[in-house]
Amino acid sequence: MFSSWRRSIAIALFAVLIVAGIVFTLWPRPVPADFATLARGPLEVTIGEEGVTAIRDVFVVSAPVSGRSLRSPREVGDRVSGGETLVAVIQPTPPAFLDERGRREAEARVRAAEAAEMLGMAEVRRASAERNFAITDLERAEKLAERGTISERALDEARLQVDVGAAAHAKALADLAVRRQELTSAKAHLIEPRAEGGGGSGADCCVNIRAPTDGEVLKIMHESEQIITAGTPLVEIGDPASLEVTVDLLSADAVQIRPGAIAYIDRWGGAERLQAKVRKIDPAGFTKVSALGIEEQRVTVTLDPVGDEDAWEKLGHDFRIYAHIVVWQSDDVLRIPLSALFRHGQNWAAFQVVDGRARRVGVEIGQRSDRFAELTSGLEAGDRVVIHPGDLIDDGVPVAARDAP
Numbered sequence: 001m002f003s004s005w006r007r008s009i010a011i012a013l014f015a016v017l018i019v020a021g022i023v024f025t026l027w028p029r030p031v032p033a034d035f036a037t038l039a040r041g042p043l044e045v046t047i048g049e050e051g052v053t054a055i056r057d058v059f060v061v062s063a064p065v066s067g068r069s070l071r072s073p074r075e076v077g078d079r080v081s082g083g084e085t086l087v088a089v090i091q092p093t094p095p096a097f098l099d100e101r102g103r104r105e106a107e108a109r110v111r112a113a114e115a116a117e118m119l120g121m122a123e124v125r126r127a128s129a130e131r132n133f134a135i136t137d138l139e140r141a142e143k144l145a146e147r148g149t150i151s152e153r154a155l156d157e158a159r160l161q162v163d164v165g166a167a168a169h170a171k172a173l174a175d176l177a178v179r180r181q182e183l184t185s186a187k188a189h190l191i192e193p194r195a196e197g198g199g200g201s202g203a204d205c206c207v208n209i210r211a212p213t214d215g216e217v218l219k220i221m222h223e224s225e226q227i228i229t230a231g232t233p234l235v236e237i238g239d240p241a242s243l244e245v246t247v248d249l250l251s252a253d254a255v256q257i258r259p260g261a262i263a264y265i266d267r268w269g270g271a272e273r274l275q276a277k278v279r280k281i282d283p284a285g286f287t288k289v290s291a292l293g294i295e296e297q298r299v300t301v302t303l304d305p306v307g308d309e310d311a312w313e314k315l316g317h318d319f320r321i322y323a324h325i326v327v328w329q330s331d332d333v334l335r336i337p338l339s340a341l342f343r344h345g346q347n348w349a350a351f352q353v354v355d356g357r358a359r360r361v362g363v364e365i366g367q368r369s370d371r372f373a374e375l376t377s378g379l380e381a382g383d384r385v386v387i388h389p390g391d392l393i394d395d396g397v398p399v400a401a402r403d404a405p
Contacts (some may be wrong), residue, residue, distance in 0.1 A: 021202035036394035046324040055238035080211035113183035120176035127172040131165030215239040254299035267322035276303035
């Protein structure tokens with residue numbers, strides 16, 4: 001009897017333990033989560049995009065004539081003075097090689113010019129003889145006119161013949177000079193390139209190009225000696241002190257920006273965050289293909305550096321940066337972390353922590369930054385919300401701070 005009673009008590013205790021274990025296992029435990037307390041504070045809404053720095057006025061020095069550009073006397077980074085510093089030297093190009101046909105044609109032109117010169121010399125001798133004859137004839141006519149043997153008209157005709165002969169002699173001399181120059185030109189076509197490749201000699205052989213303004217050499221397009229044509233860019237010159245920033249924004253973002261807006265510059269290589277101000281928004285956009293192959297309409301926005309000149313001096317022409325342009329800001333708004341918000345139907349919602357449980361609350365938001373949103377209704381300052389809610393958290397589920405014991 002006694003052993004039966006003890007057996008019943010043991011079975012009852014065992015059953016109680018099993019039930020307690022099941023209850024303990026199935027009892028809802030708080031889900032660990034991260035909390036945030038809502039508070040008022042400043043909020044800035046920015047539009048971010050990569051951009052580049054640029055010197056405001058870049059002068060591209062081009063070749064005024066065709067020729068041989070000698071090796072650049074300057075290096076990138078050299079300081080130059082406007083109108084004084086030599087930045088490029090252009091030498092005349094040597095003549096081209098003649099093929100067999102071209103050489104024979106040039107030699108034929110030389111022989112023709114030599115024959116024309118001989119003809120001109122003969123014309124000079126003929127004109128000289130005719131002039132001398134006219135002078136002798138005039139002297140005879142004057143003697144006869146003194147004795148009254150010939151008329152006054154005959155004397156005038158003799159004088160006319162002297163003048164005509166003198167003019168013909170002068171014309172023959174001029175023709176001879178022209179033909180001699182033609183011979184020189186024909187011989188010049190036979191000049192071959194010299195072995196050293198020089199195109200000229202002497203102090204006046206070359207075109208010296210000087211810097212158009214004060215600044216630094218930014219880029220040298222042709223550092224080594226080579227043949228160039230007129231208009232070929234040679235050197236880029238600019239003043240690093242006149243730096244600006246250009247950012248190509250989506251046209252939908254650019255319409256939200258106004259001149260004078262503040263911008264923050266980071267990812268430029270330094271630890272500090274630089275500041276700039278919007279100076280200009282281009283009135284026309286352009287089409288740019290993204291890395292994904294999508295055509296986008298972009299608008300160039302120009303920023304001027306503001307403050308911290310020492311930091312800005314570390315940047316140069318065409319340096320990469322990342323700009324955050326402020327389109328809206330307020331010093332006192334109720335802020336809620338974006339990580340606490342989620343969509344519930346067509347509206348925004350958040351999990352408020354009330355008595356250790358998550359309660360889904362519909363909220364309305366206004367402006368949004370990359371971290372916070374402006375909370376206009378649904379919660380108040382001091383309320384705690386769940387950030388980064390997972391799939392285990394739902395309305396009414398117990399929650400506990402993740403770092404709680």
